[in-house]
Amino acid sequence: MMMAENSGIEWTDHTFNPWVGCTKISPACDHCYAEAWDLRFGGHRWGSGADRRRTKTWGQPVRWNRQAAGVAARRPRVFCASLADVFDNHRSIDDGWRRDLWALIRQTTYLDWLLLTKRPQNVARYLPSDWGTGYPNVWLGTTVENQVEHDRRVPILTAIPAAIRFLSMEPLLGPVDLGGAEGLHWVIAGGESGSQHRPTDPDWFRSLRDQCAVVDVPFLFKQWSGRNQAEIKAKGRLLDGTLHDSYPEAREI
Numbered sequence: 001m002m003m004a005e006n007s008g009i010e011w012t013d014h015t016f017n018p019w020v021g022c023t024k025i026s027p028a029c030d031h032c033y034a035e036a037w038d039l040r041f042g043g044h045r046w047g048s049g050a051d052r053r054r055t056k057t058w059g060q061p062v063r064w065n066r067q068a069a070g071v072a073a074r075r076p077r078v079f080c081a082s083l084a085d086v087f088d089n090h091r092s093i094d095d096g097w098r099r100d101l102w103a104l105i106r107q108t109t110y111l112d113w114l115l116l117t118k119r120p121q122n123v124a125r126y127l128p129s130d131w132g133t134g135y136p137n138v139w140l141g142t143t144v145e146n147q148v149e150h151d152r153r154v155p156i157l158t159a160i161p162a163a164i165r166f167l168s169m170e171p172l173l174g175p176v177d178l179g180g181a182e183g184l185h186w187v188i189a190g191g192e193s194g195s196q197h198r199p200t201d202p203d204w205f206r207s208l209r210d211q212c213a214v215v216d217v218p219f220l221f222k223q224w225s226g227r228n229q230a231e232i233k234a235k236g237r238l239l240d241g242t243l244h245d246s247y248p249e250a251r252e253i
Helices: 033-040 059-068 095-107 120-126 147-158 202-215 229-235
Strands: 077-080 112-117 138-143 164-169 186-190 219-223
Touching (some): 112 120, 112 164, 120 147, 138 147, 147 164, 186 202, 202 219
Parallel strands (some): 077 112, 112 138, 164 186, 186 219
């Protein structure tokens, strides 16, 4: 279950979902794994007409924080939320849910929180009043699957003060010019998974790798495209014989 303890996602240690549910808004959403997960487990939390549901797993990050306190060589990374969008403006998301989430993030200073959204235009209105130049343990990211979404979302993201700003370019559906990657601290790229996956051109990944290298932005190549995880894992994570597994430096707290 994707709401669980330790994550199989290469770039995070844990996933935490404060609530579940979302609405498809761009080509990256076409074959949404989270919607498929919801349907498989009998949920009805997807689409503009469906209510989001708060989870009962809010104690997990507190425990992860306690385990990491004074022990971990680095703060564990928490992907929030793999089955939702923290900056979704759906009517069913109570304002108190976000207040509780920000309080949880402030409390868990031994964790780095990765907040990934396809709605960067909503971020500013939902930031806490004490955000200032950004919480040092919050990394803000947006999904970019093609040039259109890069040009739409990235200028909004990079205008928001944050300790770290990143792109998740998965599923990558076309070549993307990062425009110098100004204001970005990390780029993740990967292909699509699933029976209906859209193939990727290796040159798209090579271009991102090279663009990041020029401006010294860490680049992580997550995966090739494939029908299922077994097929994807069998392909490995090498790009031209090299494992690209770089991360930005977390801000000290």
